[in-house]
Amino acid sequence: MSIRWLTLVPLIGLLIGVIFANRATPIVLGMPFLFFYVVLWLILTSVCMAIVYKFDPTNRKED
């Protein structure tokens, strides 16, 4: 199983997960819930891509 499949996780979170997160309250960190949810997934996107980058053998090769 390639580590690259991890990319699907934020994609699903951002596209499908919103169905369950489409609400204004509770207000979290000063943001309406929907905004907080998308922000959370932006950060998780970055984390997932960092993991993919680190473990993807393609990036270990010298240029």
Add this chain to the structure above:
Amino acid sequence: MHASSMVIIFFTIALALVLGLLAQRRKQMNLEQWSVGGRGFGILFVFLLMAGEIYTTFTFLGGSGWSYGTGGPTVYILAYGAVAYLFSYFLLPPVWRYAKDHNLISQPDFFNKKFDSKWLGILVAVVGVVAIIPYLQSQMTGLGLIVEVASYGAINQTVGIGIAMIVLALYVTISGVHGTAWTAVLKDIVILIVVLVVGIALPVHVGGLHKMFTTINTEKPGFLTLGVKGMGIPWYISTVLLTGLGFYMWPHAFGAVYTAKNERVFRRNAIFLPLYQLVLLFVFFAGFAAILIVPGLQNSNLALMAAVQKIFPAWLVGVIGGAGVLCAIVPGSLMLMSAGTLIAENIYRPINPNASSKQVQTVARVMVWIVAAVTLIFSIHSNAAIVALLLMGYNFVSQFFPTILLSIFGRGAVSKAGAFTGILVGVLLVVYFTLTKQSLLWGVNTGFWALLVNFVIVLIVSAVTRDVKAERSITV
């Protein structure tokens, strides 16, 4: 009189112009240098050039304007960037490699080389130029508004746009991509400060974030979620996908990919760029605060500047306006340059194969001025929302996606005829939806429908024509 704000804005424009002129002095200008910076840019410059795609007038005025006028659906702007970077990890390295191996300069070159078809290249170039115009127009509309507001009405929007177009065209013709890169450095510093200041000061002025959103939610129930003006979940998913896939399909973004020094640049950027998106939040906060500071504006594009004008002193309005001007000039110049290069290199040269490089270069520079003039005319006659203009452009450029994706990853899955019909049908559908003023069909973005039809047609036509091609290659 509020002379201070105007002085600061004109100083910014002059500074951008000087940087653009200085940038080209020590470089010998051939066409490759002019448009892809000699392919020698490192991580930092590529990052800045790509960040230039994020912070445009669209974000500055359009993003805050959408928060002000549309509410919840604004989250799509946060999400599509992340989707674009997820795809970029896989899509950009092979595109870059192919471009490097074949010495490509522009986006149509990619199609031209891949399918060995001059006319496919020309089609892509034409669609690219058509898509760039509403994008450029969105930058100009915003710029004109900024100058108008910052001069407190002394200079009207039309004159402001006119001045801006001349500055843009002037430095694009002289310095090409180096001018853009240096102005991008200045822009990124200024805009970051301004966005943070505005995004914090305006919400604080109305009692802080928590109170601000609670008040908006009480006054306008449902405004802070998806579903406003028919833009519900299906709209969100289709638009995030459409614009996420379309992100790197813009001729200028696709061309900027070629400027990287190595392919790892893109994979590493895919980690950091989603975080860069978070700065957009402050723009949205400013737009939401404007609902409480300056309610009932006719033109939602004005929300940010109107709120700023009501609260800050004139000189600060000038600084913020100056940042907005840079936001328009950086991506605007990239787009203008792309349009000029596309017309010269990918429409004029294939039609006149005997033209010398010098002639092509002259055509590119002349076309920059013509595209600028056409955009100016459109800007004066239309008052569309900035985001609506951008989405229109996205509908067009995303039609390249099926062919690019399948030609990179689906070895031989796309034939020349398949690529040609897919793009043509997708674009014609977009034109039809645009002319009949439909942006939603069963709750789904119409550009997304065009993209789906395009995908299916590419596959069907390729399947039908592939056998013929294979037979021919056997007999030859």
